[in-house]
Amino acid sequence: MKNQADFDRFIQRHPHPHRAIFEKPHLSRRRFFELAGAAVTGSWLAQPARAGDTVRELDVTTRDTARQVIFILLAGAPSHIDTFDLKMVNGVTPSRVNPATIGGLEWPTGILPKLAERLPDIAVIRSMRSWALVHSLAQQWSQIGRNPAAALGDIAPNIGSIVAAEKADPSKIFPPFLALNSAGAVGSGYLPATHAPFRLSPGATGLPDTTNVHGQSRFETMYSRLRALDAPLREKSPLGKDVEDYDKFYQSAKGLMYSPVVDTAFRFTPAESARYGNSGFGNACLVARQVLAANQGTRFIQITLGGWDMHNDIYGAQNPNGSNIFTLGRTFDNGLATLLGDLKSSGLLSETLVVVAGEFGRTVGPLSGAAGRDHFLQQFCAVAGAGVKGGRSIGSTNASGSATATHGWSRNRDVRPEDIEATIYSALGINWTKIRYDDPLGRGFEYVPYAADDLYGPVNELWT
Numbered sequence: 001m002k003n004q005a006d007f008d009r010f011i012q013r014h015p016h017p018h019r020a021i022f023e024k025p026h027l028s029r030r031r032f033f034e035l036a037g038a039a040v041t042g043s044w045l046a047q048p049a050r051a052g053d054t055v056r057e058l059d060v061t062t063r064d065t066a067r068q069v070i071f072i073l074l075a076g077a078p079s080h081i082d083t084f085d086l087k088m089v090n091g092v093t094p095s096r097v098n099p100a101t102i103g104g105l106e107w108p109t110g111i112l113p114k115l116a117e118r119l120p121d122i123a124v125i126r127s128m129r130s131w132a133l134v135h136s137l138a139q140q141w142s143q144i145g146r147n148p149a150a151a152l153g154d155i156a157p158n159i160g161s162i163v164a165a166e167k168a169d170p171s172k173i174f175p176p177f178l179a180l181n182s183a184g185a186v187g188s189g190y191l192p193a194t195h196a197p198f199r200l201s202p203g204a205t206g207l208p209d210t211t212n213v214h215g216q217s218r219f220e221t222m223y224s225r226l227r228a229l230d231a232p233l234r235e236k237s238p239l240g241k242d243v244e245d246y247d248k249f250y251q252s253a254k255g256l257m258y259s260p261v262v263d264t265a266f267r268f269t270p271a272e273s274a275r276y277g278n279s280g281f282g283n284a285c286l287v288a289r290q291v292l293a294a295n296q297g298t299r300f301i302q303i304t305l306g307g308w309d310m311h312n313d314i315y316g317a318q319n320p321n322g323s324n325i326f327t328l329g330r331t332f333d334n335g336l337a338t339l340l341g342d343l344k345s346s347g348l349l350s351e352t353l354v355v356v357a358g359e360f361g362r363t364v365g366p367l368s369g370a371a372g373r374d375h376f377l378q379q380f381c382a383v384a385g386a387g388v389k390g391g392r393s394i395g396s397t398n399a400s401g402s403a404t405a406t407h408g409w410s411r412n413r414d415v416r417p418e419d420i421e422a423t424i425y426s427a428l429g430i431n432w433t434k435i436r437y438d439d440p441l442g443r444g445f446e447y448v449p450y451a452a453d454d455l456y457g458p459v460n461e462l463w464t
Contacts, residue, residue, distance in 0.1 A: 004413035007455065056444075057434040058452055063463060064429035066353040066386035068299045069163065070288055071424070072336065073182070073357070075139055076308035079373050080361040081401040082108060082325050084380040085126045085393075089400075092366055094315050096326075103391040111329040114337035118384075120391040121340055121349065123462050125381040127395025127404040129414040130360035133375045135309070138359030143186040143302075145421030146449045152439060157189035159421055160300035162447060164188075164195040166430050172297025173255050174265070180284035182304040190439055197302065198252060202283040204273070207266035210257050223254060265294040277334030281305045285339040292348055299428075305332055308358060311372040318371065340384060353386040353427045355420065364401045378402060381420055386427050388462045409461045418456040422448045426458035 081087040086106040088099055098110030102119050109116050131147065132138035140148045144156040157165075164176035175198035179185040188196035200207060214222070227250075256262045268286050276282030284303045291298050307323050316324035336356065343349035357380070362373035378397060384390060395408030395415070404414055411419075422432040425447060432448045439445040448456050 003411070004407075007411070007413045054438065055434060055436055056452075057431045060431055060433055062426045062429045062431060063387070063458065063460070064427070065351075065463070066427040066429075067351040068292055068301070069160075069353045069355065069424055069428065070292075070301045070303065070339075071160070071355045073139065073142060073302065073304045073359075074308050074332070075184075075304050075306040075359070076135065076310075077138075077358040077360045077362060077375065077379070078308040079310065079314065079325065080126075080376075080378060080380045081364050082314070082362075082373075083112065083329070084124045084382055085397055085401055087364065087397075087399070087401040089365060094317075105391070105393060108329075111325055112333045112337075114333045115340075118337050118340045121344065121388075122382050122384045122390045123388050123392055123394060125383065125394045125408075125415050125459060125462075126397055127407045127409070127415055128357075128379050128381050128420075129404065129416065130377050130379050131416065133360060133377065135359060139184070140186055142357060142359050142417050142420075144189070145418050150449070151443060152441065152445055155190040155440065156186075156445070157191045157195065158186040158197060158302075159424060160185075160197055160302055161188040161191050161195040162425070163300040163428060163430070165191055167299040167428065168195070169297045173259065173261065174291060174294065174296035174298045175252055176297055177300045177302075178288075178291060178298050179302045180287060180304075181280055182302050185302055185304070190445070194252075201280065202266070202268075202287045204283075205270075206268050206283075206287065207256070207262070210259070210262060210266070216258050219257075223250075226250075261294060261296060265290045265296070276338045277331055279331045279335065281331050282335035282338070285335040289339055289342050289346075289348070292343075292352060293346060305335075310362070311368065311374060312370040314367065314372045343385065349385040351386060353388070353424065354384045355424060356382040357420065361401075376402075378404070381415065383423075383462055389464070394459060394461055409459050411457065415459060416456065418448050418451075419459055422451060422456050423458040423462065426460075432456075432458065 082093070082097070086099055086108050088097070096110045097108045100107055100109045100116070102116055105119060105124065107116050107119065130138055132141055137148055143158050144153070145159055146156055147153055158177070160177040168176040177195065177197045179197035179199045181201050182197065183199060185197045185199060266287055268283070268290070272286060273283055276286045281303070288301045288303060291301065307328050310325060313319055313322065314325050316322060316326055321327065340349065340354065343352055361376045361379035363376045368374055378401060393408070395404060396406045397403060398405045407413055409415065425432040430447070433451040434447045435452065436445045446452065450456060
């Protein structure tokens with residue numbers, strides 16, 4: 001697709017229910033589900049499975065510059081015009097945002113001062129637009145790279161699960177897909193449970209419960225008995241697949257116990273935590289860095305930092321110590337800036353793609369009556385590492401930040417979550433046009449929807 005007009009025409013011709021549902025946030029609940037049902041039915045009829053095929057893909061050239069990915073989801077949707085696409089609004093934006101021009105980028109040094117120092121490593125996609133204005137839908141969309149209401153939405157795996165399926169190394173002891181502070185992370189969909197996210201939230205000193213109160217010998221005995229009791233269920237029960245999946249989770253968890261390699265990667269000192277900001281997010285960034293340094297098989301790490309849904313008091317005028325753009329920005333700034341700095345100093349940044357995005361952006365111009373900003377489709381995505389050329393933006397928005405002014409990439413249209421998904425796969429050397437014919441609906445699961453029709457693809461300009 002060469003431009004926005006071609007893209008729009010394709011969307012209109014195909015049962016791809018983007019605009020019909022999600023760019024009208026005030027639809028009634030009944031009308032929403034009527035449209036969603038029609039979209040799902042249309043998608044179901046659109047493309048029957050090709051009998052006998054296992055995988056189909058186009059001959060494309062991937063970037064193949066990344067060994068692993070850290071995907072940071074800023075749940076709740078940060079205000080793009082107060083962070084990575086700064087727009088100072090006269091009489092609205094407080095002076096303590098302290099805007100500065102750094103390498104040609106307008107930057108809120110009063111909100112994200114440490115990341116200002118890391119800007120030479122960061123490329124900011126400013127011509128990005130979300131499909132959805134509903135938190136749960138848009139967050140899921142960001143994680144599966146497709147419409148959750150479409151035909152395969154309910155069984156679509158997390159991007160990290162696809163990475164695990166493609167890149168897992170059975171000889172390594174760490175889970176290929178690690179989800180930190182991400183209890184709501186989308187799972188492995190229809191793929192085996194071995195590709196599901198291993199969810200954990202680091203405590204004050206790291207990963208808890210890596211030993212048993214009864215001792216290792218007693219624990220081994222109890223674990224063996226548990227497996228013996230479950231064996232008949234795995235072999236004969238109609239629930240055998242579910243029990244087998246549970247057993248795989250048990251085995252993964254057991255592999256993290258009584259291991260000095262695990263203790264080194266998943267534990268940290270109070271001083272190390274302080275460097276990352278003494279926060280749950282900072283601790284997750286610290287663990288991510290240590291896990292990748294251990295090189296024990298983790299290829300995709302998702303970290304979630306929530307709290308960005310700032311409909312009220314976004315600048316903290318009423319409650320300076322509450323959850324506002326300055327207080328949450330400090331947590332984010334401390335964690336991410338330190339992570340990027342440590343990855344660079346160790347050499348890991350050159351082989352690690354770091355992707356940061358919310359599910360959408362927030363309204364521009366004057367604040368709402370509650371002194372906040374509401375849901376808005378325009379957003380940003382920040383990318384670093386794995387050869388990405390930093391210190392610049394891909395695309396730009398107009399003076400208010402309400403719409404894309406220049407697209408800044410070869411497709412000459414807004415960047416969408418599907419394009420970010422394709423970019424992640426390409427960076428890892430995964431063919432983003434692949435279609436698997438092992439899905440339970442027999443329809444064919446596309447790694448990136450309509451990629452074989454060239455509707456979506458990687459943002460290669462990040463590297464050039």
